[in-house]
Amino acid sequence: MADLAIDGGHPVRKTPLPYGRQCVDEEDIQAMAAVLRSDWLTTGPKVQEFEEAFAAAVGARHAVTVSSGTAALHAAAYALNIGPGDEVIVPAMTFAATANCVVYQGGAPVFADVDRETLLIDPEQVEKKITPRTKAVIAVDYAGQPCDYDRLQELAGRRRIKLVDDACHALGGSYKGRPVGALADLNTFSLHPVKHITTGEGGVITTNDGELAQRMRVFRNHGITSDHRQREAGGGWFYEMVDLGYNYRLTDLQCALGLSQLRKLKPWIARRQDIARRYDRAFAGLKSVRPLNVRPDGSHAYHLYVIALDPDRLRVKRDAVFAALRAEGIGVNVHYIPVHLHPFYRKRFGTGLGTCPVAEAAYERILSLPIFPAMTDRDTEDVVAAVLKVAGAYAA
């Protein structure tokens, strides 16, 4: 550990607790072992099986698997024909991949500021950033909480632009009773180990539009219209590459793991929500630490549990609180540096301080606390104890 705990070396935990971590059980291992004994390690039957199960789980007609959440965003940008001269509005408070996918396609991301209380993209700011070049908006269900999709859909419909939900934080969440995964034209998910379910690396795009789904299936396979298994079944060899695509395929091994993990999604979301409620109760009396607001019209999937520090009620800044919590054995993190402040975006698109002031101010104050289904009650109590200890020691 980098620093001593506040009371001179008596940390709340001796073994550090990460902010997120996968749950893998014997069933998952057996599911992958069965694929290893089968004929198809990739582009076999498990891909379609996982896609069908995933689509059903989120109430969408189609699911297309790809090799990461980033590939899912890239496939979405491709499917929507984003290209040079096009603008796509993205929130400032997200992981860089949300904006990068626009740049991959030669388009320009335009950063919209976020709501102060939830850090979700602010529909009013989106409207202000729309120009004749705007082709799409990518909303991000930051931390696992769905955005205001009624307003975003109304806006997208009125201004004739496409809506993408970067739902990489929100699998298992819902908005007004509708599951995340069918709230936008295209909805993208990540299956990275810190997410709700994992395939190691992996991604999925869901949509009700069969044509877009087919475009993304071709895109993930080099731009080739048929796959190896289809050709084998037809007894032929001929194929054509109709567009420039990538090898973004998810393997059968990964899809078997995904299927096995998906069966556990509901209890895992319930456990994340339990932990969040425990944190909410524990921090309700603290003036220097405030959990982000939760909208009343959705169900939060709690990929992250984010607290905002009140700088007027603490003697130190966020970075000192971060170091103190790490010294207590609590694996806190910061999600995110606003994307427009990264050197690449400053240089290429001329963004900088002032582009999205709400996100910039929030960035100075936020911390993500550990939250994942395998956390024990004791782990949760340790996080609470460490936050109370550090907030108390640094109270202004």
Ligand SMILES: Cc1ncc(COP(=O)(O)O)c(C=O)c1O
């Ligand atoms: C909001 C968001 N979008 C996209 C991604 C990219 O997903 P992946 O890491 O699977 O490429 C992430 C990953 O953390 C994310 O948090």
